[in-house]
Amino acid sequence: xxxxxxxxxxxxxxxxxxxxxxxxxxxxxxxxxxxxxxxxxxxxxxxxxxxxxxxxxxxxxxxxxxxxxxxxxxxxxxxxxxxxxxxxxxxxxxxxxxxxxxxxxxxxxxxxxxxxxxxxxxxxxxxxxxxxxxxxxxxxxxxxxxxxxxxxxxxxxxxxxxxxxxxxxxxxxxxxxxxxxxxxxxxxxxxxxxxxxxxxxxxxxxxxxxxxxxxxxxxxxxxxxxxxxxxxxxxxxxxxxxxxxxxxxxxxxxxxxxxxxxxxxxxxxxxxxxxxxxxxxxxxxxxxxxxxxxxxxxxxxxxxxxxxxxxxxxxxxxxxxxxxxxxxxxxxxxxxxxxxxxxxxxxxxxxxxxxxxx
Numbered sequence: 001x002x003x004x005x006x007x008x009x010x011x012x013x014x015x016x017x018x019x020x021x022x023x024x025x026x027x028x029x030x031x032x033x034x035x036x037x038x039x040x041x042x043x044x045x046x047x048x049x050x051x052x053x054x055x056x057x058x059x060x061x062x063x064x065x066x067x068x069x070x071x072x073x074x075x076x077x078x079x080x081x082x083x084x085x086x087x088x089x090x091x092x093x094x095x096x097x098x099x100x101x102x103x104x105x106x107x108x109x110x111x112x113x114x115x116x117x118x119x120x121x122x123x124x125x126x127x128x129x130x131x132x133x134x135x136x137x138x139x140x141x142x143x144x145x146x147x148x149x150x151x152x153x154x155x156x157x158x159x160x161x162x163x164x165x166x167x168x169x170x171x172x173x174x175x176x177x178x179x180x181x182x183x184x185x186x187x188x189x190x191x192x193x194x195x196x197x198x199x200x201x202x203x204x205x206x207x208x209x210x211x212x213x214x215x216x217x218x219x220x221x222x223x224x225x226x227x228x229x230x231x232x233x234x235x236x237x238x239x240x241x242x243x244x245x246x247x248x249x250x251x252x253x254x255x256x257x258x259x260x261x262x263x264x265x266x267x268x269x270x271x272x273x274x275x276x277x278x279x280x281x282x283x284x285x286x287x288x289x290x291x292x293x294x295x296x297x298x299x300x301x302x303x304x305x306x307x308x309x310x311x312x313x314x315x316x317x318x319x320x321x322x323x324x325x326x327x328x329x330x331x332x333x334x335x336x337x338x339x340x341x342x343x344x345x346x347x348x349x350x351x352x353x354x355x356x357x358x
Contacts, residue, residue, distance in 0.1 A: 054083075054163065056156055056350050079149040080353040081159055084346040088143035089339020091169040096136040096143065105134055106165055114168070116160030124154040141338055152352060159350045166343045174340050180329040187326075191319045198312040205305065212302050222306055225299050232296040239289040246282045250275065 085092050094104040108128050111117040120128075127133055127150050134147040145162065149155035253275050261267065332340070 053348070054156075054159055054345060054350050055348050056159075056352055058152075058352050058354060078355060079152060079155045080146060080355055081149050081155045081350060082144060082146040082353070083159060083350040085143045085145060085166075086141065086344040086346045087338035087341060088138050088141050089337070090173065092136060092143050092145065092166055092343070093138060093339075095134065095145070096138050106162065110165055111158070111161045114161040114164040116157045116162075116164055119153065119157035120161070121150060121154055123150040124158065128158075149352075155352045156350075163343050163345060170340060170342070174333075177329040177333050177340070180326050181333060184323070184326040187322060188319065191315070191322070195312060195315045195319065198310075198315040202310050202312045205308065205311075208301075209305060212298060212305075215298050216302065222303065225303055225306070229296065229299045229303065232292050232299065235292045236289065236296065239285055239292065243282065243285045243289065246278050246285060249278045250282070253278070 091104075091106075095106060097103050108125060111128075112120070127148055132148075134145070137144045137146075147158060147162075149158055253271050256271060338344075
């Protein structure tokens with residue numbers, strides 16, 4: 001379901017106001033309890049990237065405010081969790097439901113790789129197998145992230161895992177941009193060598209095509225060359241049949257001689273004349289076969305190479321695209337947009353709603 005821009009704005013403002021009120025109130029007893037062991041690891045990782053540890057606030061809100069789960073997870077959700085991302089962007093924006101854009105919610109396997117993901121219960125894993133478990137509503141750089149949790153411990157673990165996963169994706173994007181910029185000089189040097197090799201291949205291709213044009217005696221259109229190829233293939237088949245027939249006659253003549261059927265001068269003279277005629281015919285057929293085969297090879301090479309685009313031009317275009325990408329990456333790094341900085345959870349507060357059953 002997609003909310004209107006006005007309704008989402010109102011919802012975000014409501015959460016911001018609620019978070020502001022919560023700053024003047026003590027954190028609940030449940031939130032003050034000791035954190036799981038892996039929370040220290042998550043806090044250490046967050047601190048390295050300048051993200052403060054999340055703080056959790058418990059509230060009771062009627063169940064009817066939220067979506068009803070169905071199927072095998074029906075009745076499992078005991079908590080609804082909400083927090084506001086103040087610098088929304090990749091990958092949080094890809095989790096949202098938007099018209100015309102495919103939704104790409106975080107996968108359980110990805111969350112399992114985070115420190116928070118290691119703390120998830122089996123019931124929570126089952127709950128997260130149902131698509132409606134997570135919703136993201138965004139307006140501009142603000143986004144509400146809300147999800148179902150099977151327990152208060154799962155609520156904390158999933159919230160940490162989502163922030164950790166989003167930060168991991170952002171760090172990955174940031175490192176890719178840095179690598180693109182840092183490797184620009186080396187890439188361009190390597191591609192300059194590629195360009196020289198491509199230009200050399202182009203020169204060889206041009207020389208080959210010039211030689212083909214001279215040997216073919218014309219500058220044929222592709223269709224004309226295809227027709228000539230088909231005709232030469234027919235000639236090769238006909239000549240092959242002719243040669244087979246001539247060779248059969250010569251074999252018969254040789255057999256007649258070996259069997260002594262040329263005992264008189266008249267028969268011997270006739271066989272000699274026949275053999276001479278067939279030898280002449282065979283020589284002519286072999287010559288036609290050789291000429292057709294040589295011509296066919298030229299036509300085939302022409303058809304294989306005519307119209308081929310310049311390798312060097314394609315390489316130049318690739319170099320231009322890479323340079324443009326690197327320049328854009330450098331500009332993006334210099335500006336350091338919000339979606340490349342660590343996720344900013346508004347007031348570092350996560351609201352855990354205890355769902356009231358009727």
